Amino acid sequence: xxxxxxxxxxxxxxxxxxPAAPTATTIAVxxxxxxxxxxxxxxxxxxxxxxxxxxxxxxxxPGLIDSHVHLFGGSGELDCLNLAxxxxxxxxxxxxxxxxxxxxxxxxxxxxxxxxxxxxxxQSADRHALDRIMPDRPFAMxxxxxxTVWANTAALELGGILHGGDTDPGAEIVMGADGLATGxxxxxxxxxxxxxxxxxxxxxxxxYITGDDPQPPATPAxxxxxxxxxxxxxxxxxxxxxxxLHNMDGNLYQMELLHELEQEGDLxxxxxxxxxxxxxxxxxxxxxxxxxxERYTSAMLYSGRVKMFMDGVIDSYTALMVEPYPDRPxxxxxxxxxxxxxxxxxxxxxxxxxxxxxxxxxxGAVRRTLDGYEAAINxxxxxxxxxxxxxxxxxxxxxxxxxxALGVVASMQPLHAPRGGLFPPMPPGVIFSDRQVxxxxxxxxxxxxxATLAFSTDWPIVPVDPMMTFxxxxxxxxxxxxxxxxxxxxxxxVAAYTRDGAYTEFAxxxxxxxKAGMLAxxxxxxxxxxxxxxxxxxATRAVxxxxxxxxxxxxxx
Ligand SMILES: [Zn+2]
Numbered sequence: 001x002x003x004x005x006x007x008x009x010x011x012x013x014x015x016x017x018x019p020a021a022p023t024a025t026t027i028a029v030x031x032x033x034x035x036x037x038x039x040x041x042x043x044x045x046x047x048x049x050x051x052x053x054x055x056x057x058x059x060x061x062p063g064l065i066d067s068h069v070h071l072f073g074g075s076g077e078l079d080c081l082n083l084a085x086x087x088x089x090x091x092x093x094x095x096x097x098x099x100x101x102x103x104x105x106x107x108x109x110x111x112x113x114x115x116x117x118x119x120x121x122x123q124s125a126d127r128h129a130l131d132r133i134m135p136d137r138p139f140a141m142x143x144x145x146x147x148t149v150w151a152n153t154a155a156l157e158l159g160g161i162l163h164g165g166d167t168d169p170g171a172e173i174v175m176g177a178d179g180l181a182t183g184x185x186x187x188x189x190x191x192x193x194x195x196x197x198x199x200x201x202x203x204x205x206x207x208y209i210t211g212d213d214p215q216p217p218a219t220p221a222x223x224x225x226x227x228x229x230x231x232x233x234x235x236x237x238x239x240x241x242x243x244x245l246h247n248m249d250g251n252l253y254q255m256e257l258l259h260e261l262e263q264e265g266d267l268x269x270x271x272x273x274x275x276x277x278x279x280x281x282x283x284x285x286x287x288x289x290x291x292x293x294e295r296y297t298s299a300m301l302y303s304g305r306v307k308m309f310m311d312g313v314i315d316s317y318t319a320l321m322v323e324p325y326p327d328r329p330x331x332x333x334x335x336x337x338x339x340x341x342x343x344x345x346x347x348x349x350x351x352x353x354x355x356x357x358x359x360x361x362x363x364g365a366v367r368r369t370l371d372g373y374e375a376a377i378n379x380x381x382x383x384x385x386x387x388x389x390x391x392x393x394x395x396x397x398x399x400x401x402x403x404x405a406l407g408v409v410a411s412m413q414p415l416h417a418p419r420g421g422l423f424p425p426m427p428p429g430v431i432f433s434d435r436q437v438x439x440x441x442x443x444x445x446x447x448x449x450x451a452t453l454a455f456s457t458d459w460p461i462v463p464v465d466p467m468m469t470f471x472x473x474x475x476x477x478x479x480x481x482x483x484x485x486x487x488x489x490x491x492x493x494v495a496a497y498t499r500d501g502a503y504t505e506f507a508x509x510x511x512x513x514x515k516a517g518m519l520a521x522x523x524x525x526x527x528x529x530x531x532x533x534x535x536x537x538x539a540t541r542a543v544x545x546x547x548x549x550x551x552x553x554x555x556x557x
Pocket of ligand 1: 068069070248458
């Protein structure tokens with residue numbers, strides 16, 4: 001007699017990602033582990049308290065792993081005015097004024113996901129334009145890519161930067177001919193004085209902006225407000241079939257809040273939090289990475305990784321390119337780290353056994369980061385380091401084989417590609433060289449080179465819904481003939497969201513496949529993905545999510 005299952009999923013079309021048994025119709029779960037998966041009679045596992053989940057012949061996948069998110073920021077933004085669908089001055093004005101009425105007391109009226117042409121092509125959203133829309137209270141809006149903020153005069157005054165201020169290299173408080181800030185704030189150190197006045201006091205983005213803890217420390221009431229936002233954010237992720245999140249910003253404060261949520265039973269997804277090492281930090285900041293790794297070791301909350309930035313974004317010419325921008329020959333972007341500083345940090349972090357993940361949009365940033373990883377191998381010897389590069393929006397031919405050669409994971413976001421359908425075909429104003437376009441968003445190019453790919457959203461930059469990313473990866477469009485076909489198969493897309501995401505966090509023996517003995521992380525979907533066209537994919541929902549053997553989302557009602 002087989003062991004009794006706590007959860008029994010029947011009538012499934014499971015894509016297990018287990019090469020030895022790629023499909024299964026029945027999955028038995030006991031405790032937080034998968035007891036059995038295959039084509040067997042479920043009755044052998046049925047007991048009086050077994051919960052039966054009838055998958056209805058639809059797809060069941062290993063629990064989905066989003067390998068690049070900003071959980072706290074995304075959670076905080078769930079309650080903000082979202083401008084993603086707003087275009088043109090009339091619609092924009094109406095949306096901002098309605099939000100102002102909905103939130104009369106916020107010290108800073110704050111909107112998110114603004115696109116760079118929100119007032120119309122070529123119309124600058126400077127402080128004067130924003131003052132016309134919202135003259136009498138501080139208003140600021142964050143770009144979808146989270147690298148630019150536009151602020152009105154009152155918000156610049158609130159942040160104390162109307163007359164300018166100091167920023168880190170690569171950031172800019174853009175100044176006007178009148179000697180005052182224009183309202184255009186490029187990169188985090190330029191806009192952090194303003195966004196620190198949001199509903200969460202900027203604490204939701206502190207792990208991203210500074211990597212340090214709130215100063216002064218959050219009050220008990222503020223901690224509760226922050227925890228409630230995280231609860232909502234985790235619920236939002238579970239509702240989309242996610243069971244693991246690789247967070248890309250971090251500080252001890254965020255880990256403490258998540259640890260408290262774990263103890264309270266509200267940590268609905270596994271979360272890995274990194275230590276954020278900025279170019280302004282001394283390398284002793286890595287002591288905090290060691291502390292985080294040592295202190296948080298549960299299967300639900302863990303660390304062991306360092307996050308760094310090498311550049312900004314292509315849209316604002318802050319991405320580091322090998323060659324100057326064709327339409328701005330004076331610049332090829334600005335590196336956040338000098339080669340010497342980055343190599344020193346990479347060598348030290350690697351020698352401490354830490355995994356490194358570095359934001360690199362431009363091909364120059366990718367090259368410089370690969371150089372640093374190579375320097376770490378040369379200094380410390382080769383080990384199973386699985387260092388990561390985030391984004392890789394374009395790459396030189398010479399650097400393509402280096403991912404596989406150096407064992408570097410390409411962490412990519414198919415929905416960010418112009419062809420993913422979310423951003424316009426090209427960032428406005430920015431012109432790429434033919435070579436940069438040919439190697440843009442090189443998912444399949446890197447896959448065929450032997451690199452491991454992990455897929456993700458970078459939520460809240462795009463919605464955390466994995467099925468939008470599935471559609472972007474599997475049904476890309478080509479703006480013109482220079483673009484290479486980077487289309488992903490269903491199998492490879494699932495792998496990059498499950499098995500290879502687990503590999504990326506050294507957990508491939510524990511999760512990422514539906515297989516006896518693995519952690520019970522599963523998602524039952526509303527459609528059969530094997531037969532799905534693009535529209536069906538986009539409409540696919542998570543019906544039931546199971547994380548650690550527990551139902552974290554049940555949409556069957
Ligand atoms: Zn990110």
